[in-house]
Amino acid sequence: MRIALLEDEFEQAQNIQAILSDKGHECDSFATGQSFLSAVLHRSYDLIILDWQIPDMTGIDVLKSVRTHLDWAIPAIFLTQHDSESDIVCALDAGADDFLAKPARAAELIARLNALARRSNPESEKELLVFGPFEVDMNQRSIRLHGELLSLTDKDFDLTLFLFQNQGRLLTRDVLLERVWGVARDINTRTVDTHISRLRRRLGLNPDNGFRIKTIYQRGYRLEAVQPTVTTAPASDLTSHA
Structure with missing residues (x-):
């Protein structure tokens, strides 16, 4: 899969990219909401991973913009330290398909992504x-x-x-x-x-x-x-x- 990652912490982004690359996925990482949106709305990705708190806007606002402007329902998962019940509800209401707390555990992250990919294309x-x-x-x-x-x-x-x-x-x-x-x-x-x-x-x-x-x-x-x-x-x- 081609995956777009929104993560402003360099080491976190590198770790997630390494996990995905090890399983054969291609991952582009972005540190700001604006750069992420510019890429996702103009390129072709299979799935997006979002952090909650980033320098220029919230991950929630980024996801809302994606859902408003993108012409297909791209699978989206939040990977963040914001893991209270109210945060999870907020993310799901904004259009997230799944929610995972940091730090990312490699096996669980890959399993969640594979499950999202199957649900987004059930006829495969x-x-x-x-x-x-x-x-x-x-x-x-x-x-x-x-x-x-x-x-x-x-x-x-x-x-x-x-x-x-x-x-x-x-x-x-x-x-x-x-x-x-x-x-x-x-x-x-x-x-x-x-x-x-x-x-x-x-x-x-x-x-x-x-x-x-x-x-x-x-x-x-x-x-x-x-x-x-x-x-x-x-x-x-x-x-x-x-």
């Missing part, structure tokens, strides 16, 4: 995923539209699955390159744009089928559910058959 363990008229067979690595098998490459399948599993979420080109192609972020390539353009045609991602891929200028793409187009017969046609 199913063999057959259904998204409107699309059926994704995880075993056969195939996709059907209205029952018809689509002709897709392995990479097309991986990209389509990732888009559907992150429906409504802004996905930057960097994240798509990392997650689907396993390519480092600093490589300049048009691979993502080419594949997205091809998927739009091959999958029929348009209002008729209930989904579209929206291009977010200079940032990336977002798969959105839309109302299928309904064609209404002209009044003259209706009366002629009355």
Whole structure:
């Protein structure tokens, strides 16, 4: 997972990053609420970890801003010394998914993060995923539209699955390159744009089928559910058959 950490104490941040890195996660650390918000609202993270008391604002205010401005419900956990019942209630009311007291215990932190990831994507363990008229067979690595098998490459399948599993979420080109192609972020390539353009045609991602891929200028793409187009017969046609 790509994780954003809000922690103003350098040693604490290093310790948490080391715990996460040891389990294969990528963690970016931020010492202020403003720098954290700038990153989370403009990049693609899978989960956020928040401290309560930071120099420029409270973690509660940061979370409220994330919930107001981010276009998907990113899993959020508080990791803080504020652990009274009233603090926990306050954090949960602000939109936190979990609450953990400092100091962080490695095994418990990883277990909590894994549990949050499973809850945020409950269909990840199913063999057959259904998204409107699309059926994704995880075993056969195939996709059907209205029952018809689509002709897709392995990479097309991986990209389509990732888009559907992150429906409504802004996905930057960097994240798509990392997650689907396993390519480092600093490589300049048009691979993502080419594949997205091809998927739009091959999958029929348009209002008729209930989904579209929206291009977010200079940032990336977002798969959105839309109302299928309904064609209404002209009044003259209706009366002629009355």
